[in-house]
Amino acid sequence: MSPAYILKRIVLVGYTLLVVSLIVFAITQILPADAAVMMLGENATTEALSALRAKMGLDASIWAQYGHWLAGVLRGDFGVSMRTGQPVGPVMIEALGRSLLLALFSIVLMLVLALPLGIIAAVRRGRIADLLVSVISYIGVSLPEFVTATLVVLVLADWLQWLPATGYVPLTENPLQGLRHLVLPVLTISVILIAHVSRMVRSELVDVLHTDYVRAARLKGLPKRTVLYKHALRNALLPTITIVALDVGYLLGGVIVVEEIFALPGIGRQLIVAIQSRDLPSIQAGALIMAATYAIASFLADIAYARLDRRIQYD
Template structure:
């Protein structure tokens, strides 16, 4: 119980620290939000009135405390660019990014785990060497370049998937899947390569352990040793990598969503940066950071489930 309390306290402090850094960074960015909203032709009186309405005339500490208080109660403010409540905008855009992240993570695990096991079992074979070379390329190539390559192959050449745009799930599940598949695959390919490499190396390390030699001396089949013993012990470092990949997926979606013109949080974040939409921008950054911190918390909890021998005391 003490461990869980400490982890929750660490989660709270991390989010609090991120909120402070987020607020301070956006205070020193060049440009006047009021000037951006009204344009360069606005007179001084209009600018002064808008700054007062936006609370820009108040001390920074007072504005920060007011922002944290409003955010904690669900009052996320009004977007300067869209002139709509930030909460409503997030509610519209969040399903796109969440769907993209879930599909990308699903492809990473569905493809990465079996191939990692396959390469480990056929270590030294030509097929395993070929896949290892491909994983090197997968790690090296950025997601946005893969996005353009996938569009060229599957959208322009074979016309199997749409080039851009998004179809909501409630309108057409198949259409939504087709509109998200290529961007999810572009995000998943580097993660697949990382999972394959880590799982292969971990399984090979486990194969040299004493308990594996003992299991073989008892006559257990290789498949049983692999899936009942070696794989479970190999999942802990892979789980850590998966937690990091989720954070990378949220970061990578910022570029990939713009390539495929998906109306998600990544596309919204780029737009809000360009327009200095502080209420929307600060909320987006804090929201994404909160998701990443919560994912790391869940990963720590899963360590104990995978291996009951672990005592997570930090």
């Protein structure tokens, strides 16, 4: 992978985020909320509202407001929350860290379970194991997050009482309790991910096992494990990387429901609170940070593509 391509992709990521910032800022301007009224209250005088609008630059043109906001974002200043009066950036970054921790555990669990299930289904194509994996995958895909969350809470938290139903404990304060609170949301998210990825691995591996170079490797007398893991699986995983990168976007979007159900203070829950309270700076910061995370994940997926398959060259 050439440095020129990497630089080109970085520029493309920056351009994408610029477009997203325009869209996000435009949408927040359409929302029926007056920042000055939100901060001072509905009983504020006209003079006080006018003074605050002038201080915040709200009396300037839309493009001037956007330029001021974008300049602040480039400096790492996302503004001040209308709801709390605190800087938005540190709060959203901290919330993003919690969401990424949840996503990381979910992706690790997904890879640990989905890859073996997909491999077993492909190797035993048409047999009982393949049928069971297919049934599990279809069930996982068909269950929405709120249904899966209800089921795991009902079984593991209510009936068996093994785990806490809601809440969050930082891992730095109490690692054991922190992990216990993350188990249920991780299981909820992983169900759909495992269903998607296991089917993808199974489908791609079945196709790769019927290619000419795999047949040639078998004819050379190579062990079955070598043919499967060194030759076939490596190429079958390429589309899986794309799915995992896209799932990062799903995690940042779909995790909103999970965080709300399990009362996890991640970026999804922060965004819901911001929307409910018409906290425009928090909405802008949350949406832009989520978009940046997704764009970076897609960029890393391209790099992983080139690392796994040397035939892929980005110029």
